[in-house]
Amino acid sequence: MKITLKEWLAANGYASAQDALEEYSEMDDSYPAICDEECMVEPDGHCPHGAPSLLLALGLI
Numbered sequence: 001m002k003i004t005l006k007e008w009l010a011a012n013g014y015a016s017a018q019d020a021l022e023e024y025s026e027m028d029d030s031y032p033a034i035c036d037e038e039c040m041v042e043p044d045g046h047c048p049h050g051a052p053s054l055l056l057a058l059g060l061i
Contacts (some may be wrong), residue, residue: 002035041053
């Protein structure tokens with residue numbers, strides 16, 4: 001299910017979006033979707049639940 005970015009950050013133990021980006025910036029082909037189902041998607045994609053990638057949620061794409 002799609003959740004807010006703030007909820008996703010808290011659920012995954014990140015203090016800030018910057019902390020999450022530091023972990024995932026090394027990945028080329030998949031990023032977490034802002035979803036409570038732990039979906040992984042392309043940087044500009046959405047998961048089957050309609051949640052955007054971390055990069056889309058942050059407005060970086």
